[in-house]
Amino acid sequence: MPKRRIWSALAVLLVLAVLLTGCGGGGGSRQQSQAPSSSGSTTSQAATREITIVLSDFKFEPAEITVKRGERVRLTLQNTGTVAHDWTVRDLNLASPRVQPGQTATYEFTVDRVGTFTSVCVEAGHEALGMTGRLIVEN
Numbered sequence: 001m002p003k004r005r006i007w008s009a010l011a012v013l014l015v016l017a018v019l020l021t022g023c024g025g026g027g028g029s030r031q032q033s034q035a036p037s038s039s040g041s042t043t044s045q046a047a048t049r050e051i052t053i054v055l056s057d058f059k060f061e062p063a064e065i066t067v068k069r070g071e072r073v074r075l076t077l078q079n080t081g082t083v084a085h086d087w088t089v090r091d092l093n094l095a096s097p098r099v100q101p102g103q104t105a106t107y108e109f110t111v112d113r114v115g116t117f118t119s120v121c122v123e124a125g126h127e128a129l130g131m132t133g134r135l136i137v138e139n
């Protein structure tokens with residue numbers, strides 16, 4: 001009876017297909033749970049925070065940076081513009097070196113006050129042209 005064999009074979013295939021698709025669906029939704037990472041416990045190390053700001057005509061990129069009170073900050077100021085620029089926070093007496101077009105300078109500082117401060121480029125007219133940003137100091 002060859003016909004019955006064929007039907008039996010088809011039935012077996014059908015069952016296998018259902019089992020395989022069932023397994024595939026179940027396996028995909030399984031997720032490995034990982035141990036929670038304790039990211040807060042390593043911030044006590046006194047590492048220098050490195051931040052790069054691109055100075056262009058006439059903006060800071062990023063305009064806003066955030067640091068922690070008391071930590072050493074090293075700014076890398078990269079001037080991609082066509083005129084000299086700087087990065088100054090008057091309220092904190094922070095003033096970077098003047099960076100010539102195409103040049104890069106570094107400026108290190110530490111802030112002991114928490115708050116949000118305005119940063120500007122003090123080259124003539126640049127602040128008025130929108131070359132301002134914010135320095136946020138967190139505890």
Ligand SMILES: [Cu+2]
Pocket residue numbers: 058084085086121122123126131
């Ligand atoms: Cu400028």
